[in-house]
Amino acid sequence: MVNENNIYQSILDAGLELFLEQGYTSTSIVQISNKSGTTTGSIHHFFKGKPDIAVALWDQAVAGWTRETRNTLQTASAEDTIKASVNGLLRWGSANPDLFRLFEELKVKAQTTEDFKTIRQEMENVNLQGKALYATWHALGAVKPIPWSLASALIVGPAYTLLSTERTVPDKDRAFLVKMAWEAVRK
Numbered sequence: 033m034v035n036e037n038n039i040y041q042s043i044l045d046a047g048l049e050l051f052l053e054q055g056y057t058s059t060s061i062v063q064i065s066n067k068s069g070t071t072t073g074s075i076h077h078f079f080k081g082k083p084d085i086a087v088a089l090w091d092q093a094v095a096g097w098t099r100e101t102r103n104t105l106q107t108a109s110a111e112d113t114i115k116a117s118v119n120g121l122l123r124w125g126s127a128n129p130d131l132f133r134l135f136e137e138l139k140v141k142a143q144t145t146e147d148f149k150t151i152r153q154e155m156e157n158v159n160l161q162g163k164a165l166y167a168t169w170h171a172l173g174a175v176k177p178i179p180w181s182l183a184s185a186l187i188v189g190p191a192y193t194l195l196s197t198e199r200t201v202p203d204k205d206r207a208f209l210v211k212m213a214w215e216a217v218r219k
Contacts, residue, residue, distance in 0.1 A: 047085040083147035093135040100124040110169040118213040125195040186216035
């Protein structure tokens with residue numbers, strides 16, 4: 033008996049590879065079917081269409097980053113939370129460079145493509161949560177009084193940039209960026 037989890041993951045793996053090779057727009061369900069060794073019926077059993085495959089890959093990326101962040105020892109302090117998030121991003125991105133690339137592409141596409149409305153909404157929610165958390169840290173005197181958009185860019189921007197140019201981030205570089213993310217916003 034074929035394991036449904038294996039079929040689901042093979043569809044996602046094929047989608048990821050094809051989206052990166054030829055672009056989301058140029059990839060068809062038939063191509064994903066051929067690459068994954070499944071039928072289009074199997075794909076439609078799991079996904080309404082191609083956008084749902086991309087969103088599922090997005091969800092895997094977010095879950096991976098979250099898992100790596102949670103695996104970093106931390107307290108509820110601003111410093112530990114910021115360091116854990118950047119460390120989690122760098123560890124996950126280094127372990128999953130192709131999925132990170134698609135994650136980055138989907139962040140951009142979500143701003144203009146209706147297919148990715150759910151991603152855009154999730155990004156907006158995460159932004160609002162980050163803004164509220166940063167405001168709390170500011171009220172406690174832990175971080176600089178700067179707008180959340182600037183703070184966010186200082187915290188994760190360098191990590192995103194490095195992951196965009198390097199497939200893996202060495203431990204010493206990761207440790208440096210984690211430290212600098214906190215230094216950039218601490219009061």
